[in-house]
């Protein structure tokens with residue numbers, strides 16, 4: 001069945017079919033939508049099933065059906081109202097009877113830009129809360145105080161600000177602030193889904209800045225919040241405190257790679273600066289080693305995949321080497337790059353963190369000679385394989401011989417580059 005046939009069947013049974021949520025938002029923005037969600041008014045669960053016997057009832061808490069449309073499976077939820085009656089994201093009283101209107105269904109939603117519906121048969125846009133206007137003005141705005149019924153919406157609002165490059169209006173920021181205590185109860189998996197989407201945006205800093213403005217950054221990102229107000233040497237860091245630097249590094253990384261776990265590694269690389277004793281400021285000697293357990297703690301709190309944790313802790317431990325690579329002993333360069341290659345960050349990820357670190361100082365186009373030479377150095381090292389070991393060494397000794405041959409190749413490359 002195609003969508004029009006489904007809409008006509010629903011209309012003939014006395015109901016109405018609407019496209020809702022992100023699909024309408026993206027269409028109005030002139031973007032193609034990823035997944036399409038539909039809302040059905042005027043039909044009960046039994047009536048829907050009578051007309052679409054092959055629909056699969058997917059929801060347990062409320063009626064939502066899956067149905068193939070033009071070869072793709074789409075979701076059809078019956079219009080419903082929701083009222084919070086107890087804690088947790090399942091503690092809602094739900095009414096999904098056929099009398100619920102599309103306007104009532106939109107009212108339970110988080111943001112005006114998501115509280116839009118498109119009548120599939122007439123193409124009429126239902127916009128009771130000014131969502132089109134907010135899309136036009138690039139504003140993230142809560143539909144109502146019912147925003148506070150789901151604390152995940154704090155992260156959703158910050159995430160939409162980042163992915164759409166919108167700004168959050170003050171009343172919504174105040175609602176986000178009011179949900180502070182409830183954020184602790186969110187599952188790490190749900191928070192991580194939002195973080196991942198935010199990291200995928202062109203300017204992920206917007207997400208963290210929005211949380212900071214709402215006074216909730218420390219709930220899940222305490223190690224990042226601790227960087228606020230931390231002084232750094234002005235000569236190297238004209239941008240300001242360690243938090244500002246981190247935000248600039250994060251955005252620089254987003255311009256260099258699509259890999260979100262590398263962007264996350266860039267986010268955490270300096271967390272050690274948050275625990276430098278104040279009397280040592282603006283120096284942060286040893287912040288790499290201090291940062292490793294902090295980076296790990298942050299990853300554990302968010303229950304990140306182990307690859308993310310390994311990449312983040314590696315970047316934290318090793319990022320300073322990117323600034324002294326040219327004067328490191330060749331054998332140390334070999335060790336660093338081999339370790340980077342074994343790590344999920346990879347040599348290319350390490351280069352991104354190094355380059356971003358150079359650019360996160362009010363200099364988005366700063367050259368990074370060390371990071372730039374990494375690629376050439378890595379090719380030089382890789383070109384030396386086991387065949388280069390001419391002695392009959394085995395095991396550990398073989399490895400040591402290979403390491404020395406590679407170090408010699410690094411030295412030879414340096415001599416040629418001089």
Ligand SMILES: Nc1ccn([C@@H]2O[C@H](COP(=O)(O)OP(=O)(O)OP(=O)(O)O)[C@@H](O)[C@H]2O)c(=O)n1
Nearest residue numbers: 021022023037108109110111114115150152153
């Ligand atoms: N905590 C939530 C989650 C979702 N929604 C509503 O449910 C719709 C669908 O949610 P979802 O698929 O998670 O998000 P989208 O808005 O479609 O955006 P994206 O696909 O980018 O996540 C949203 O548009 C919004 O109207 C909500 O009000 N509150």
